[in-house]
Amino acid sequence: MITSEIIAVGSELLTPEKTDTNSLWLTEKLNEIGIEVMLKTIVGDDEPRLLETIKDALKRSDVVITTGGLGPTEDDLTRQVSAKAVGRELVFHKDLEDDMRERFRRMGREMPEINRRQAYIIEGADALPNANGSAPGLIFEENGKFLIVLPGPPRELKPMFTDLVLPRLKNLAGDFVVKRRIIGVSGMGESAIDELVAPIYTEYKDVRTSVLFNKTQVEIHLYLKAENGDDAEAVLEEMTARMAEALGIAVFTTNGETMEEVVGQMLLERGQTVSTAESCTGGLVGRRFTEVAGSSAYYMEGAITYSNEAKMRTLGVSADTLDAHGAVSSQTAEEMAAGIRERAGTNYGISTTGIAGPDGGSDEKPVGTVYIGYADANGTRSIRLNLPGDRYLVRWRASQAALDYLRRQMLKEGGRDKV
Amino acid sequence: MITSEIIAVGSELLTPEKTDTNSLWLTEKLNEIGIEVMLKTIVGDDEPRLLETIKDALKRSDVVITTGGLGPTEDDLTRQVSAKAVGRELVFHKDLEDDMRERFRRMGREMPEINRRQAYIIEGADALPNANGSAPGLIFEENGKFLIVLPGPPRELKPMFTDLVLPRLKNLAGDFVVKRRIIGVSGMGESAIDELVAPIYTEYKDVRTSVLFNKTQVEIHLYLKAENGDDAEAVLEEMTARMAEALGIAVFTTNGETMEEVVGQMLLERGQTVSTAESCTGGLVGRRFTEVAGSSAYYMEGAITYSNEAKMRTLGVSADTLDAHGAVSSQTAEEMAAGIRERAGTNYGISTTGIAGPDGGSDEKPVGTVYIGYADANGTRSIRLNLPGDRYLVRWRASQAALDYLRRQMLKEGGRDKV
Numbered sequence: 001m002i003t004s005e006i007i008a009v010g011s012e013l014l015t016p017e018k019t020d021t022n023s024l025w026l027t028e029k030l031n032e033i034g035i036e037v038m039l040k041t042i043v044g045d046d047e048p049r050l051l052e053t054i055k056d057a058l059k060r061s062d063v064v065i066t067t068g069g070l071g072p073t074e075d076d077l078t079r080q081v082s083a084k085a086v087g088r089e090l091v092f093h094k095d096l097e098d099d100m101r102e103r104f105r106r107m108g109r110e111m112p113e114i115n116r117r118q119a120y121i122i123e124g125a126d127a128l129p130n131a132n133g134s135a136p137g138l139i140f141e142e143n144g145k146f147l148i149v150l151p152g153p154p155r156e157l158k159p160m161f162t163d164l165v166l167p168r169l170k171n172l173a174g175d176f177v178v179k180r181r182i183i184g185v186s187g188m189g190e191s192a193i194d195e196l197v198a199p200i201y202t203e204y205k206d207v208r209t210s211v212l213f214n215k216t217q218v219e220i221h222l223y224l225k226a227e228n229g230d231d232a233e234a235v236l237e238e239m240t241a242r243m244a245e246a247l248g249i250a251v252f253t254t255n256g257e258t259m260e261e262v263v264g265q266m267l268l269e270r271g272q273t274v275s276t277a278e279s280c281t282g283g284l285v286g287r288r289f290t291e292v293a294g295s296s297a298y299y300m301e302g303a304i305t306y307s308n309e310a311k312m313r314t315l316g317v318s319a320d321t322l323d324a325h326g327a328v329s330s331q332t333a334e335e336m337a338a339g340i341r342e343r344a345g346t347n348y349g350i351s352t353t354g355i356a357g358p359d360g361g362s363d364e365k366p367v368g369t370v371y372i373g374y375a376d377a378n379g380t381r382s383i384r385l386n387l388p389g390d391r392y393l394v395r396w397r398a399s400q401a402a403l404d405y406l407r408r409q410m411l412k413e414g415g416r417d418k419v
Numbered sequence: 420m421i422t423s424e425i426i427a428v429g430s431e432l433l434t435p436e437k438t439d440t441n442s443l444w445l446t447e448k449l450n451e452i453g454i455e456v457m458l459k460t461i462v463g464d465d466e467p468r469l470l471e472t473i474k475d476a477l478k479r480s481d482v483v484i485t486t487g488g489l490g491p492t493e494d495d496l497t498r499q500v501s502a503k504a505v506g507r508e509l510v511f512h513k514d515l516e517d518d519m520r521e522r523f524r525r526m527g528r529e530m531p532e533i534n535r536r537q538a539y540i541i542e543g544a545d546a547l548p549n550a551n552g553s554a555p556g557l558i559f560e561e562n563g564k565f566l567i568v569l570p571g572p573p574r575e576l577k578p579m580f581t582d583l584v585l586p587r588l589k590n591l592a593g594d595f596v597v598k599r600r601i602i603g604v605s606g607m608g609e610s611a612i613d614e615l616v617a618p619i620y621t622e623y624k625d626v627r628t629s630v631l632f633n634k635t636q637v638e639i640h641l642y643l644k645a646e647n648g649d650d651a652e653a654v655l656e657e658m659t660a661r662m663a664e665a666l667g668i669a670v671f672t673t674n675g676e677t678m679e680e681v682v683g684q685m686l687l688e689r690g691q692t693v694s695t696a697e698s699c700t701g702g703l704v705g706r707r708f709t710e711v712a713g714s715s716a717y718y719m720e721g722a723i724t725y726s727n728e729a730k731m732r733t734l735g736v737s738a739d740t741l742d743a744h745g746a747v748s749s750q751t752a753e754e755m756a757a758g759i760r761e762r763a764g765t766n767y768g769i770s771t772t773g774i775a776g777p778d779g780g781s782d783e784k785p786v787g788t789v790y791i792g793y794a795d796a797n798g799t800r801s802i803r804l805n806l807p808g809d810r811y812l813v814r815w816r817a818s819q820a821a822l823d824y825l826r827r828q829m830l831k832e833g834g835r836d837k838v
Contacts, residue, residue, distance in 0.1 A: 016447035
């Protein structure tokens with residue numbers, strides 16, 4: 001196994017506001033070529049700690065990647081400290097300086113003299129020119145180990161890694177392929193899901209399986225490194241099919257799509273349209289439908305009816321219903337869904353009304369009480385949910401439930417009666 | 420200076436999908452009591468690397484905090500490895516086991532025997548009972564250094580840290596206070612802002628200043644550790660006032676509020692109301708208004724008019740306008756804003772129409788072209804924007820511009836003509 005470590009450098013990454021995220025992208029790219037990330041370190045602009053970190057990493061791992069700390073100021077230490085870590089000098093590269101001067105000239109500016117520091121590279125290393133910024137990176141190889149020094153800004157790091165580093169590392173781990181799957185599950189808890197799928201994934205020792213809870217849904221991530229791509233694909237296909245069978249209609253995707261993409265695709269395939277009427281979600285359901293490019297083909301209109309007046313005027317909810325049952329009720333939800341469907345002339349109407357909190361709850365209808373309404377040509381339906389979490393989460397979960405309710409009703413209507 | 424390190428344990432934190440985020444919260448809490456975080460490590464369920472990491476951290480830092488790896492399964496190594504790192508045995512705590520059994524009983528279940536492992540604690544350490552899960556944490560003190568072992572789930576870690584760890588660490592760094600400010604700036608680029616405020620913040624050497632770009636806005640974070648709270652407050656107050664003066668109306672908050680909170684507060688104070696008409700943002704502006712608890716006092720109604728029919732039917736946009744200028748035009752934006760204002764009977768109407776991409780752009784109106792419309796009792800106005808980024812970012816930036824346009828118009832109307 002080829003092992004790697006990622007070291008993110010910069011004191012701003014040790015504040016409560018900011019942390020390293022480059023390493024997620026780098027991990028994906030490294031995994032794809034069969035290199036495992038064994039450790040990540042975040043260290044400040046702090047010479048002794050950075051030196052110790054790079055030295056320790058080179059002892060433990062085959063590939064060590066640093067990100068950040070290549071700017072032109074005194075704070076930026078990665079260049080000199082990485083040279084010290086491998087016991088080499090920094091040498092000046094005239095061609096890198098020329099490139100930088102040219103780059104500044106194109107922007108109509110003189111290169112500040114301080115930027116000359118960025119043209120120093122570890123002796124014996126290959127410079128990695130930066131197409132999107134002034135700081136070059138470098139790649140240093142010794143005794144089969146790699147030290148790769150990259151700039152911090154993602155728009156500089158990513159193309160540099162893809163174009164100049166990946167080709168050098170690609171064959172390090174030998175011949176193999178990596179296959180992934182993401183199964184999305186909605187309307188079931190994490191532990192209930194794990195209980196159903198654990199007997200399956202424990203049979204597949206080579207597949208790395210993670211069950212992750214992601215705000216509104218549970219995702220099952222499968223990752224398999226193998227020598228033969230077709231075999232690997234067949235293994236994941238079989239595993240996915242078994243899990244989908246075990247979980248039933250709660251599975252909304254087996255290839256990582258979002259709920260709004262799945263529902264949008266279903267509408268598109270059927271040539272059908274939808275409209276939304278939102279109270280407690282305040283536009284979030286519409287926003288999710290329209291997050292998908294091309295959604296104008298099936299998403300026609302939405303009403304955000306926060307006040308009772310708006311519910312009556314725009315959706316035709318009756319005053320009697322609001323008086324007798326309240327705005328947060330199955331009756332109101334159904335009238336809202338029917339109202340927007342009729343107004344917009346769509347196949348489906350979907351609505352939300354509930355108590356997102358933190359105030360407004362009662363014994364009978366505590367915070368988190370949400371009704372989802374549904375209307376189609378045959379009439380209306382609704383469900384009541386008790387959603388946990390704060391205002392933000394209750395609203396997200398309500399939006400997910402609304403999309404999922406439409407999906408389940410469409411499948412039911414389409415002949416599968418598993419809801 | 421009291422130094423600390425945070426070690427996040429778990430192989431899932433080394434995948435492309437997930438990384439440590441507990442450390443952001445912990446850093447904030449540690450900074451508040453004057454403890455600096457010097458290094459963060461993310462390590463898998465991997466005995467040799469975890470052991471080396473804990474040992475190295477204890478050599479370098481006064482306070483070492485680990486998170487995660489305390490579950491009941493074989494994979495969970497933090498308990499035994501942390502004991503090995505400090506050269507102690509694990510000892511069984513009957514009272515912890517009793518607590519766990521009781522916890523399971525309350526949930527109507529028998530405790531699985533495997534959970535007994537969680538009742539083992541480093542010899543000489545204090546156990547930290549877990550109010551929200553089965554894994555107890557621990558705090559081990561030797562030669563003035565602390566090893567603190569915490570569970571990974573945030574809902575278990577946070578109360579345990581706040582209730583049981585903070586009181587132990589509080590006076591470690593001596594007498595001092597920490598003050599923070601977050602200044603939010605909208606409608607100006609990061610480098611233009613930095614050019615205006617750098618001459619100010621470089622004068623205040625003791626204040627840690629970070630200028631961060633955050634999706635739709637630039638935030639200036641100020642952080643000051645000092646011996647006297649009033650003095651520190653006065654310094655930040657002066658700095659904030661100077662920056663606000665330099666940046667003018669682009670500053671929308673000097674205490675970390677979101678744009679929707681600021682605009683909502685302005686509406687609330689004036690007893691005024693607003694409604695929204697959205698095309699390209701598809702509900703995002705409404706969603707942001709209603710993200711604020713209590714927004715039903717000023718946010719009345721929104722229309723998501725994706726189709727031209729909806730723009731005409733619901734907002735009264737004229738067919739002539741759509742024919743002559745198109746849906747993405749200042750004329751349409753202004754008619755949308757006027758239409759929703761009239762429909763909802765609010766003081767203000769705000770609208771968005773534009774091309775979020777990836778398709779639909781033209782030479783004249785490329786992707787990122789967005790019009791924001793505004794209507795009040797005196798008539799309508801609009802602005803045209805060319806927003807960079809992908810669909811997701813164009814939509815977020817358009818929603819921010821819509822909220823900010825309303826804010827600027829309200830300030831202008833209120834007598835300050837700085838727009």
